Amino acid sequence: MKVLMKGNEAVAEAAVRGGCRAFFGYPITPQNEIPEYLSRRLPEVGGCFIQAESEVSAINMVYGAAAAGARAMTSSSSPGISLKQEGISYICGAELPCVIVNMVRGGPGLGGIQPAQSDYFQTVKGGGHGDYHMLVYAPNTVQEAVNIMYDAFDKADAYRMPVMILGDGMIGQIMEAVELPPIKDPANFPKKDWATDGTGVGKDRRIVNSLYIEPDVLEEVNHRLFARYDELKKNETRYEEFMCDDAEIVLVAYGTVARIAKSAVSELRAKGIKAGLIRPITLYPFPSEAINAIAAKDCVKSFITTELSMGQMIEDVKLAVNGLKPVDFYGRTGGNVMTPEDLVNYVLNKEDK
Amino acid sequence: MAVVFEKTNMLTETPFHYCPGCTHGIAHRLVAECLQELGVEGNVIGIAPVGCAVFAYNYFNCDMQQAAHGRAPAVATGAKRTNPDKVVFAYQGDGDLASIGTAEIIHAAARGENITVIFINNAIYGMTGGQMAPTTLLGQKSTTSQAGRSVALNGNPIKVCEMLATLDGPSYIARCALSDTANVNKAKKAIKKAFENQIAGKGFAMVELLSSCPTNWGMTPTQAVDFVKEEMTKVFPLGVYKDIDKE
Numbered sequence A: 001m002k003v004l005m006k007g008n009e010a011v012a013e014a015a016v017r018g019g020c021r022a023f024f025g026y027p028i029t030p031q032n033e034i035p036e037y038l039s040r041r042l043p044e045v046g047g048c049f050i051q052a053e054s055e056v057s058a059i060n061m062v063y064g065a066a067a068a069g070a071r072a073m074t075s076s077s078s079p080g081i082s083l084k085q086e087g088i089s090y091i092c093g094a095e096l097p098c099v100i101v102n103m104v105r106g107g108p109g110l111g112g113i114q115p116a117q118s119d120y121f122q123t124v125k126g127g128g129h130g131d132y133h134m135l136v137y138a139p140n141t142v143q144e145a146v147n148i149m150y151d152a153f154d155k156a157d158a159y160r161m162p163v164m165i166l167g168d169g170m171i172g173q174i175m176e177a178v179e180l181p182p183i184k185d186p187a188n189f190p191k192k193d194w195a196t197d198g199t200g201v202g203k204d205r206r207i208v209n210s211l212y213i214e215p216d217v218l219e220e221v222n223h224r225l226f227a228r229y230d231e232l233k234k235n236e237t238r239y240e241e242f243m244c245d246d247a248e249i250v251l252v253a254y255g256t257v258a259r260i261a262k263s264a265v266s267e268l269r270a271k272g273i274k275a276g277l278i279r280p281i282t283l284y285p286f287p288s289e290a291i292n293a294i295a296a297k298d299c300v301k302s303f304i305t306t307e308l309s310m311g312q313m314i315e316d317v318k319l320a321v322n323g324l325k326p327v328d329f330y331g332r333t334g335g336n337v338m339t340p341e342d343l344v345n346y347v348l349n350k351e352d353k
Numbered sequence B: 001m002a003v004v005f006e007k008t009n010m011l012t013e014t015p016f017h018y019c020p021g022c023t024h025g026i027a028h029r030l031v032a033e034c035l036q037e038l039g040v041e042g043n044v045i046g047i048a049p050v051g052c053a054v055f056a057y058n059y060f061n062c063d064m065q066q067a068a069h070g071r072a073p074a075v076a077t078g079a080k081r082t083n084p085d086k087v088v089f090a091y092q093g094d095g096d097l098a099s100i101g102t103a104e105i106i107h108a109a110a111r112g113e114n115i116t117v118i119f120i121n122n123a124i125y126g127m128t129g130g131q132m133a134p135t136t137l138l139g140q141k142s143t144t145s146q147a148g149r150s151v152a153l154n155g156n157p158i159k160v161c162e163m164l165a166t167l168d169g170p171s172y173i174a175r176c177a178l179s180d181t182a183n184v185n186k187a188k189k190a191i192k193k194a195f196e197n198q199i200a201g202k203g204f205a206m207v208e209l210l211s212s213c214p215t216n217w218g219m220t221p222t223q224a225v226d227f228v229k230e231e232m233t234k235v236f237p238l239g240v241y242k243d244i245d246k247e
């Protein structure tokens, strides 16, 4: 049965159904419905909710809870995510599973509260210090956000790393009909023999740590993390192709913008222009191979990356295309969102030239 | 032959890395003895700070988490809220707790978070080589206050017990000194009480331990403990600042 839900609340409910039993966060628009919802929902399932004193504290509470074996998460928006970067780096270094939701807003600084995609670099290239990555998803509908959130803890546990879900005010605030999956039984969750749940003594005691004073040991840790990222690339890369079979112009867009780009592709097709869309669903790992394969096709003339930023994902698109075809950019920022017509006109103008 | 002293089994066999005459080692032993005497072995999560005690995770014979600089009370909160039946303690230095981590300690205390905090006040940044701490005494020399701490430049030392005792959350706040046998024995009683309060569900408890850093103070071990007793206690008076059982 489908229910009509606001994106943020649907994500919160999907978190609970996916096993979340601890939430730590600090208020910030446009994600407030997530903590508000969970503050009343988590106690119903025996979970804990704390409004922390800051995002710094919130992510460190996640660290402590995740280290002790709980399925713990936090959510925030851009300025708050910046504050969480120290904790995210430690969580990656200590190989802890957790989920972080970022309902991105415009920046830099306090920026605005309208939709933006200007945290792409921060999310997929690091953000905090050190050599690390997270598994990063960019859903484009409330239903997709629900499905991704529902399985996010399973992925985090499987790879012992944070999963970040990147949305924006549009995904968070929009109301859509969603099918909510059934609540998962914690009895079926994987056992965490590494977790510091307090039962360890003597040779059975466990340490959650990201300090490695010996260079050789730290180097080994870095290699272990990157071997895991290779597994991610193999098993978790996700993307959607739309009308790419015979496309001459291929749009690349994720999240909110991908919906707009899809409409633009349909309008362009109606005008006789062979457009297509490739939509990365995981931003890390990035669907580089899929994009490269499309770039290698004879019919493809050029790519247009379109984002709510000054051009961030375009760097990964260019790396994937690897010079095979030109890659252009169309972006809006500041919380402004392009319409399908904006994209259609941009393509038509380019075709004229 | 009668056994007069035994190493507590709440410490591991790993030798401490602390400098000769450093009282971090005494603090570790007191915490471990209290945990053993309270019979909570196999039910403890410890949080190590950033500072000289970062390797505390190698010494306490229990599950240990290493926290980012100043964040131990937040990390402890996450561990305790998801494992309320476990004894959770954070061990922090003065740079960790009273400078970079002031928000975390104040709010953990204000929430009455049911954890135990051991606060090592040695009036200096030990690990990074003797820089000024929020608790450095006026006139005390450090590598970043080489002419001695001045009010005009650096402000006054922060008195954590006094500050936290103004909050309604804490159940027990005490300051002791690791300066001599009598004071060490008092410190042990206070630490025990801080853990007992947690086990009884009474809420946040913190024991501040005035502690020595002979290495960065440029003193011998005996000069250092004398400095704790004679100088530090003037600025940081010993005593119980909050005890809900006595209110």
Ligand SMILES: Cc1ncc(C[n+]2csc(CCOP(=O)(O)OP(=O)(O)O)c2C)c(N)n1
Pocket (backbone or CB within 6 Å): B050, B051, B052, B053, B069, B092, B093, B094, B095, B096, B097, B120, B122, B124, B125, B126, B127, B128, B133
């Ligand atoms: C974010 C961050 N800033 C600075 C440091 C460097 N640092 C390591 S220990 C320390 C001070 C520790 O002093 P204190 O908490 O008083 O503990 P002590 O070493 O004296 O026991 C600092 C500043 C760090 N590790 N992380």
Ligand code: SF4
Pocket (backbone or CB within 6 Å): B017, B018, B019, B021, B022, B023, B024, B052, B122, B126, B127, B212, B213, B214, B215, B216
């Ligand atoms: S530097 Fe100071 S605080 Fe650190 S171990 Fe040595 S004496 Fe102790």
